[in-house]
Amino acid sequence: GENVEQHPSTLSVQEGDSAVIKCTYSDSASNYFPWYKQELGKRPQLIIDIRSNVGEKKDQRIAVTLNKTAKHFSLHITETQPEDSAVYFCAASIGGSQGNLIFGKGTKLSVKP
Amino acid sequence: DARVTQTPRHKVTEMGQEVTMRCQPILGHNTVFWYRQTMMQGLELLAYFRNRAPLDDSGMPKDRFSAEMPDATLATLKIQPSEPRDSAVYFCASGLVLGYDSISYEQYFGPGTRLTVT
Numbered sequence: 001g002e003n004v005e006q007h008p009s010t011l012s013v014q015e016g017d018s019a020v021i022k023c024t025y026s027d028s029a030s031n032y033f034p035w036y037k038q039e040l041g042k043r044p045q046l047i048i049d050i051r052s053n054v055g056e057k058k059d060q061r062i063a064v065t066l067n068k069t070a071k072h073f074s075l076h077i078t079e080t081q082p083e084d085s086a087v088y089f090c091a092a093s094i095g096g097s098q099g100n101l102i103f104g105k106g107t108k109l110s111v112k113p
Numbered sequence: 114d115a116r117v118t119q120t121p122r123h124k125v126t127e128m129g130q131e132v133t134m135r136c137q138p139i140l141g142h143n144t145v146f147w148y149r150q151t152m153m154q155g156l157e158l159l160a161y162f163r164n165r166a167p168l169d170d171s172g173m174p175k176d177r178f179s180a181e182m183p184d185a186t187l188a189t190l191k192i193q194p195s196e197p198r199d200s201a202v203y204f205c206a207s208g209l210v211l212g213y214d215s216i217s218y219e220q221y222f223g224p225g226t227r228l229t230v231t
Contacts, residue, residue, distance in 0.1 A: 043222040
């Protein structure tokens with residue numbers, strides 16, 4: 001079945017450094033790739049997304065890149081701050097479905113001051 | 114700022130008891146998803162509804178779980194009887210899907226119900 005692999009499972013960086021989280025997906029029909037941020041005890045919140053007709057999208061310190069040929073996409077956070085510490089989930093739409101997403105297992109990002 | 118709401122936020126119950134979780138989707142959204150989150154399995158899709166009709170509940174243990182949408186403003190997830198392995202955070206999410214040619218995959222999550230079954 002469809003699958004999304006996410007790496008690494010944990011990531012620790014110093015404040016000000018960059019963080020990169022990578023995901024691969026299996027369904028070649030996937031065309032929507034969101035990233036969610038979940039702070040401890042809170043709900044997952046959509047922070048950025050990208051569609052298959054775009055290779056890169058940026059929003060301030062956050063950027064996402066997509067390589068459809070290789071079936072992978074990445075989240076890049078620059079100039080990390082302690083408030084970026086959270087669990088980040090990638091997801092991919094399930095081709096042929098009507099709005100379903102399949103989620104990666106998550107990356108726990110810790111930004112040390 | 115419209116948000117998905119869920120009740121209760123926390124529930125502790127004994128094995129064998131019935132548990133009902135409620136979700137109010139964002140007004141105007143026509144699709145509701147139920148997820149279960151655990152450390153081991155991450156976010157698992159249990160069931161989802163479009164325009165109140167169940168589209169897929171293959172992620173749910175059928176013998177004890179049931180999901181319904183009595184009306185457009187309320188979705189329920191029921192576990193009867195509950196078991197310790199059901200302990201998890203249950204999230205509801207809603208979205209607006211306009212049509213096959215313009216599918217929107219954006220999902221907005223509620224705050225979750227943390228269920229503990231002892």
